[in-house]
Amino acid sequence: DDIETRWQAYWDAHETFRQPGPGDPGFDAAKPGFYALDMFPYPSGAGLHVGHPEGYTATDIVARYKRMRGFNVLHPMGWDAFGLPAEQYAIKTGTHPRVTTDANITTFRRQLKRLGFSYDWAREVDTTDPDYVLWTQWIFLKLYERGLAYESFAPVNWCPALGAVLSNEEVVDGRSEIGGHPVEQRPMRQWMLRITAYADRLLDGLDDLDWPASVKEMQRNWIGRSVGAEVDFRLVGHAEATLRVFTTRPDTLFGATYAVLAPEHPLVATVTTPEQAAAVEGYVAATVRKTERDRMEDRSKTGVWTGAHAVNPVSGEKLPVWIADYVLAGYGTGAIMAVPAHDARDFEFATAFGLPIREVVAGGKTDADGALIEPYTGDGLHVNSDASGRAVPGIAEAGVSLNGLDTAAAKTAVLAYLESNGAGRAQTTTKLRDWLFSRQRYWGEPIPVVHPAAGGAPRPLPASALPVLLPEVESYAPAGTGESPLAAIPEWVEAVDPETGEAVLRETNTMPQWAGSCWYYLRFIDPTNTGAPVDPEKERYWMPVDLYVGGAEHAVLHLLYARFWHKVLFDAGVVSTDEPFRKLVNQGMILGEVEYTAFRYAADEPFGYVSAEHAAESDEEDVAYTDTRDGAELVAVRVPESDVEKRGDGFVLREHPNVRVTSRAHKMSKSRGNVVNPDDIVAEYGADSLRLYEMFMGPLEQV
């Protein structure tokens, strides 16, 4: 009907944007390659959002430019099509996720083509396609072979509302990232991936990447490497047990005045004295009852003495051993030496419980009486003596002296002493935990493992048995017991080991949605290969990805997981590069139209707007506000732009100039009703207008 659709039809018919690779007919080996990649979308039922074309247009511009500059350009598109929405729709309606997914993909493909992107559609991939699932499972077997996939029975993040287990990355503030439901800890059998084995490489590899500083920083924080030492304390009266702590400041060992175990620490039961047993048990019970959210909200220091003493390995001094929930069971060794003079948390705790505070590093602030006001946590010179020149107790008995040494030298000296006495060693810790990789869902890749029916260790299926495909089921709802709906299908679960003929039970857990997106950029290079995930020659030509554009929300999830898998594949000789994405650019978010909000009395109160000085600051809807003057209940109401007038820095109601109006653009959402459908824009103004407009209004983010 117009020039755009006419040429789009021509491009389709003539495969104008077909890009052969090494070994393909028509490949021009003289040209250099350029790989311009978009984060492929989850094909949701809502169709394409106006946010999608922003990044896609940017890569398309670069792709077209590079083609004209004489590059072979790989510019593909596909579908990250496993995922919760299709499954939840299936639970509600009984429609098979395959049906929903196919319909959504058809819509997305049509919409993207209508926007005129120069994708090579012959390379389209769908993560739910059996040919694709095969290689995702094949990579899992590689992980397993390399000792990087294992079963765990540790407590996991269980979300009762979703009926599912979540990874650490999917839990935010003790609630599920999706839906904000409460999450609790519950022990369950799970599959884990040993991403921690790659922590150092994932951290160090960031240095050379051309990525936004903010994304690199987020990954660094997430991995959270800290360099320090483990120190072993003997326990008085327990020759068999050792209290092992982790510290980043071994140089402050002389300043330790007590030790703390996490309430969940296995030594708690061992060391607690009969006199203290009741208090300790009470405290542990109270801690277990607290949710992660409670712990975060209440930062006041609480704890109980166990009755035990630990021996400082450098001074021989006896330190009381406490339990307190400010020490986290899951980090380091779950136990610390407390140095209140040089750690803010220990200082708070020591102050609250009247424990001694001993300065060993110069630099602290004291009040008129010489008492420490706030802990000095920086580096500095070590002091062995008090103001009158007497050696500080503890240090006096020690075999080492740190007097006059700076922090770095003191660390070295303490470490050398500990190592020679077998009482400690240099140690690095990370916040990164292993990746919880199993989900109790239907719409995901089955984990290709079987369990002998007679009992015994699970074992991987041979590659020849792949793909393991999903069976038809009657109900897609999770069992609620922590088992996937697959567990309810005996015909599928009960199987025969293809190698031994033995009766086995299939693993009923499936992989998380991240699995498919961990390697899709490799499949684009060689989408129909039946012998390997990707042909090595083609991989060497195209990889690494030269430009990767997508939303900043993937800074630590997709981008960390994909780097991990890529490094494993590199070690396995499947790929030739250590990092998959050379340059990363974040696209911004496209917000809805600016909305104007004023405050009114709630329904029962006298009708009318509330003037500026009495209204609350925020403007979230569905929230009750209070009139700052008389305490009456207020509601935020949206007012049309025509009722609003600019006044000074802000806006006021035209009819009531004393009523302040806040103006703000919100994220587009169905509930807010401010969603703009790209189809409508294309129909009215054309694809080029939409593309140009988005490039104009929303620059790609540089940070």
Place this chain on the structure above:
RNA sequence: GCCGGCGUGGUGGAAUUGGUCAGACACAGCAGACUUAAAAUCUGCCGGGGUACGCCCUGUACGGGUUCGAGUCCCGUCGCCGGCACCA
């Protein structure tokens, strides 16, 4: 609180990476032309102050500094954005 990033016109953003002229290219705005009028189109103006219209002074958040030379480098302050948050 800690970590990271960023502050250039009404707006999005340029400035060959320390080099001759900051504000390219656009959007918006203002004025003019065309039109009965409007839209579209075309022309001109468009950081601030001054101007005898030739130009002159000043200006890249603010205050210092390094340099022959600073939007760019260093120190400090303020502001904004993002992330983390009892991680020992």
